[in-house]
Amino acid sequence: MKKSALPDSFEKARVETGIGNMDDQNDPVQMVLGLKDVRKCAHNWKTFQSGAEPGRIVVPSEVAIRKIRQIPFEVDPPEHKDYRSLVEPWFKRPLEDDYKAALTAQIEAIVDEMLTKDEVEVVEDFSLRLQSRALTLLLNTNYEEALTWISWGTHVFRSEGEALDGSKANILYDYIDQQINKARKKPGADLYSMLLSAEVNGKKMTHDEVKGVMILTFAGGRDTVINAVTNSIAYFAEHPESLDKINNEPEITGKAVEEFIRYFSPLTHMGRVATQDTQVCEHAVKADTRISLCWASANRDERVFENPNEIVLDRKTNPHVAFGFGTHNCLGATHARQIMNILLATLSKKVKSIEIVDHKDNIEDLDQFKRKVGFHSLNVKFNVR
Amino acid sequence: MAKITFITTGKETITLEGTSGSVMQLAVDNNVPGIDGDCGGVCSCATCHVHVAKEHLAKTGKASEIESDMLELDDHVNEYSRLCCQLEINEELDGVVLQVAESE
Numbered sequence: 001m002k003k004s005a006l007p008d009s010f011e012k013a014r015v016e017t018g019i020g021n022m023d024d025q026n027d028p029v030q031m032v033l034g035l036k037d038v039r040k041c042a043h044n045w046k047t048f049q050s051g052a053e054p055g056r057i058v059v060p061s062e063v064a065i066r067k068i069r070q071i072p073f074e075v076d077p078p079e080h081k082d083y084r085s086l087v088e089p090w091f092k093r094p095l096e097d098d099y100k101a102a103l104t105a106q107i108e109a110i111v112d113e114m115l116t117k118d119e120v121e122v123v124e125d126f127s128l129r130l131q132s133r134a135l136t137l138l139l140n141t142n143y144e145e146a147l148t149w150i151s152w153g154t155h156v157f158r159s160e161g162e163a164l165d166g167s168k169a170n171i172l173y174d175y176i177d178q179q180i181n182k183a184r185k186k187p188g189a190d191l192y193s194m195l196l197s198a199e200v201n202g203k204k205m206t207h208d209e210v211k212g213v214m215i216l217t218f219a220g221g222r223d224t225v226i227n228a229v230t231n232s233i234a235y236f237a238e239h240p241e242s243l244d245k246i247n248n249e250p251e252i253t254g255k256a257v258e259e260f261i262r263y264f265s266p267l268t269h270m271g272r273v274a275t276q277d278t279q280v281c282e283h284a285v286k287a288d289t290r291i292s293l294c295w296a297s298a299n300r301d302e303r304v305f306e307n308p309n310e311i312v313l314d315r316k317t318n319p320h321v322a323f324g325f326g327t328h329n330c331l332g333a334t335h336a337r338q339i340m341n342i343l344l345a346t347l348s349k350k351v352k353s354i355e356i357v358d359h360k361d362n363i364e365d366l367d368q369f370k371r372k373v374g375f376h377s378l379n380v381k382f383n384v385r
Numbered sequence: 386m387a388k389i390t391f392i393t394t395g396k397e398t399i400t401l402e403g404t405s406g407s408v409m410q411l412a413v414d415n416n417v418p419g420i421d422g423d424c425g426g427v428c429s430c431a432t433c434h435v436h437v438a439k440e441h442l443a444k445t446g447k448a449s450e451i452e453s454d455m456l457e458l459d460d461h462v463n464e465y466s467r468l469c470c471q472l473e474i475n476e477e478l479d480g481v482v483l484q485v486a487e488s489e
Contacts, residue, residue: 254425318427
């Protein structure tokens with residue numbers, strides 16, 4: 001099997017019952033696997049809520065390592081809309097010409113740097129650095145902050161081999177406290193300052209509310225972006241003709257980005273808590289138990305996608321749910337799409353081929369399923385065009 | 386060549402001319418408010434939702450199953466709804482009037 005492949009571990013269960021089962025810290029999860037069911041459940045925020053105990057809708061649950069509510073992620077309508085409307089315009093900044101130009105300069109620089117090396121370990125030396133540098137644009141902070149984030153390594157909450165690491169999480173929380181306090185003393189044009197000066201329903205945001213937005217921003221776009229970037233390199237390594245195709249037909253880049261994101265589905269699933277007894281796919285779901293919306297399974301649903309386990313670079317109709325669906329869909333999607341568009345354009349222009357020298361798969365343990373989501377390490381050689 | 390008229394949620398009328406590509410792209414390239422095209426036009430995000438004027442339904446034809454499935458769960462869907470990334474600009478579309486749908 002190809003090293004770049006991310007197999008669909010959910011197929012049998014999706015076809016046979018539509019539901020998977022996962023125990024997680026004694027708070028079991030029924031995983032919803034089919035695309036239509038996932039969309040229906042995501043849309044039904046009243047029955048399947050996000051505003052449960054902070055940390056509970058994440059799988060694995062973060063209830064034990066966090067008391068702060070992530071915002072707007074862990075808030076239900078109607079309050080959800082007030083927070084979402086506040087931050088949404090900020091998270092659309094990646095569409096601006098200045099932002100695109102700055103991001104392009106960053107990505108071209110790091111790709112050029114990789115092309116001077118004999119061999120590269122992609123995860124730590126390329127993807128993590130690219131993700132962290134890009135994040136300074138999203139936060140509108142000093143470029144140097146990226147060095148701190150890079151020093152944390154690839155797993156903010158989890159040490160390799162452990163699902164959750166409370167002491168690592170505190171590194172992030174303490175850092176955010178410091179940054180908020182700094183911005184309070186000396187306001188600037190960064191996201192912390194914007195949040196501190198904003199009003200929601202006529203009231204200023206509390207320290208913990210600002211912290212809730214910032215924890216989400218750091219946590220949401222770290223592993224996901226790192227995996228998307230690394231998986232793209234692995235794919236191009238084993239499909240050099242696709243680098244040529246994008247180089248010769250740059251107009252398909254946007255479609256290729258959506259198709260990569262569908263196939264990689266960097267966020268495997270996200271939980272919800274049932275607010276009443278209900279059922280999904282003829283399976284009973286009791287009140288106050290969890291389901292998860294399994295985006296990764298939905299994105300390989302053979303009833304919707306032709307050749308679902310193939311990357312079809314110019315797939316024209318691609319109703320994927322890799323960025324979620326409905327009212328809580330990914331705020332970081334604009335930034336992520338921009339990174340991927342620029343990355344694919346830059347690689348196709350500058351790189352002729354890539355050779356995988358070594359790799360260590362990153363496999364998620366989902367109890368009933370084991371899913372490859374990316375790599376712990378990927379050593380490659382780049383060949384210049 | 387086709388003349389395509391958008392009526393925004395702010396009741397502004399914008400008429401554009403296009404020769405090819407999707408109606409969504411034409412709208413986005415011309416900054417029509419309320420049409421975002423977040424997913425680049427692959428029928429994944431429903432941010433290009435329009436209501437086709439009743440008398441022009443023959444110009445646009447019917448939505449595919451995939452498009453209908455996306456529209457079904459939009460709070461502002463009605464029987465005239467289309468995702469305009471799935472509307473290809475051609476002569477048949479000439480004169481069509483599209484109401485930009487309210488977003489969530």
